[in-house]
Amino acid sequence: MRWPAGYRRDLAVVCLPYRHLFCGTGKESGISFCAVALWPHPSERLSDMAHDHQAHHGHSTQHGHGHTHGGDVDWAAIAELMEAEAEVCAPVYARALAWLGKEVTEPGLIVDAGSGPGVIACLMADTFPGARVVAADASEPLLERARARAARQGVADRFGTIAGELPDSLGELAYPADLLWASRSLHHLGDQKAALAAFAARLAPGGTLAILEGGLPSRYLPRDIGFGRPGLQARLDAAQEERFARMRAELPGAVPETEDWPALLTAAGLKHTGTRSFLLDIPAPVPDRARAFVVGWLTRTRDIHGDVMDAEDRATLDRLLDPADPGGLHRRPDVFVLSAHTVHRAVRPV
């Protein structure tokens, strides 16, 4: 990656509060802070470091090669579904970022820890035009998507990626973050308390850590859909809870934790500054994109939980997934998207 031709945006970056320039980790000690135009672009350096990291490990990512962590997911295999979900949820993220923006004014460096395909990271780049954004994830194929999205969106010049296992991979950061966002990624790390402490350590003084965890299970269909046993989604939620518990128990270094996120943020040495839930409410009739996401979600649900469902629920799901069935998801008019996403934010004391 080359230093971008237009300097104006980069000048905006060097006009940010001094902590962006001087609170380094020591890795950037060779940088000349006064030579603005020669100052290496952090995303360039981060990409280089990410490549080094891959080289040291012999392959880019466990996920990318279809391996999983314990009972965890093969993320690259569901990249499209992840992207579709994040795009459908984009209004929620936009509101969450607006809320964070009241606390994090003019961030210089934003890190999206467990970024997946980078939908939210790119939204961050849009929301905070003076910021550099780093998407960090264990899955290189997902990061490839993130970089492609950043390029399509015209923000590639201030967008970098770090491939590797969280939270250790954040050691690749050359600068402390003003905003570190971890959306539904923390719960995939074995020791969540230790991970939060490690995230907190990557923050600049006064920087914000925001985690999206919890909320409510999504609803896409009425309780009674006119065939099968009513309450299908509630039973799928119960199956998902079991799977989630198994997934957590099988993670490397798994530590059971009471999911009191504000208390955990406080234990990480941060000051909890607020918790808010954001509603995603797309009533029927839904746009095609949302419908396609619901079809994708239920298809995956059938794959994952098919063997623990009873025969009636399996038959109901099969009908829902049949594109020719008038009662199926592709054609029925009453599909909707309703979900609640909870964000907890906390600040590193100055």
Ligand SMILES: C[S@@+](CC[C@H](N)C(=O)[O-])C[C@H]1O[C@@H](n2cnc3c(N)ncnc32)[C@H](O)[C@@H]1O
């Ligand atoms: C549920 S997805 C969330 C993606 C995105 N943050 C969102 O909210 O749409 C979890 C992400 O965390 C990443 N992840 C899981 N375990 C990880 C680990 N140990 N190190 C780095 N990334 C990990 C996965 O690759 C995946 O992209």
